[in-house]
Amino acid sequence: MSAAVTRKGFRSRALWIGGVLTAVLVGAALLSYLWTPHDFEAISIPARNQLPSGEHWFGTDHYGRDIFSMIMAGARTSLALALAAVGIAMAVGVPLGLAAAARSDGLLDEIIMRGNDLIFAFPALLVAVLITNIAGPGAFNAILAIAIFNIPVFARVTRGAALSVWTLDFIMAARVAGKGRWRISAEHVLPNLANLLIVQGTIQLSLGILAEAGLSYVGLGAQPPLPSWGRMLADARTMLTVAPHMALFPGLAITAAVLGLNLLGDGLRDWLDPKLRREGR
Secondary structure: OOHHHHHHHHHOHHHHHHHHHHHHHHHHHHHHOOOOOOOOOOOOHHHOOOOOOOOOOOOEOOOOOEHHHHHHHHHHHHHHHHHHHHHHHHHHHHHHHHHHHHOOOOHHHHHHHHHHHHHHOOOHHHHHHHHHHHHOOOHHHHHHHHHHHHHHHHHHHHHHHHHHHOOOHHHHHHHHOOOOHHHHHHHHHHHHHHHHHHHHHHHHHHHHHHHHHHHHHOOOOOOOOOOOHHHHHHHHHHHOOOOOHHHHHHHHHHHHHHHHHHHHHHHHHHHHOHHHHHOOO
16 A cells, blocks of 8 residues: 555544544443443442433433443444444355356346345335344344345445456456356455445444444344443433433434444545545545
8 A cells, every 4th residue: 555545544534533433432342341430230229310420420320320331331232233243244245246246147146136126125224123023132133134134235335346347357367367257256356345345344334333223222122131322212211301311422322433433434435445546535
């Protein structure tokens, strides 16, 4: 990577802001395994509904639990579920997209793309709610639901980018050398899609966190005792007039996490995309 490209990355405001917010998210999630200011599961009725203070930085909820500690612990739940879902989606969707591009004029491509269209015909949250209602609430089923919707996203993105790679001269040289379509896809096409997939994965990770929070909000995501930002918001619904901070801080945590990952994805796209670099963006 050239020095000019590296300097451009350091100057990218979106990359910096997104990187800092994402680092805070990951840091809070990892730190919560070792330390939180208070036990996030500890109930203290005398301390319930306290406003932010030196002892409880974000206040306490209606059970007297420390909200800051719960947000730290909730970060690991949101991040772990979203990472697992996006990882599964990439593991399935990328090979499907490569296969569709390798057989772009055949039945396999038609089957894969029409399957993608079928999933895209339904709103993402509706599909997730349907799956978790059928399979039951829980972290594993939430991961499965989020992954299923993300599979066609990665398949479509991979196919579109791979089709353009298949037209390049070095792919023709590989075919002349006697390499088969699947070997070319693995050895030549996929490495040229790495930057795009990293960016897309970052963006889908933010959507995964948002989807997990939505499922937990309606009771279909991570179940107690696993902490969850979405369930914290659900618990705050009836306490808005008494303790509005119960909804404020989990909402800000979700917003910061989603914003940070989206900005990080945009910054990486501008930094890694050679077309944008040539345009001087």
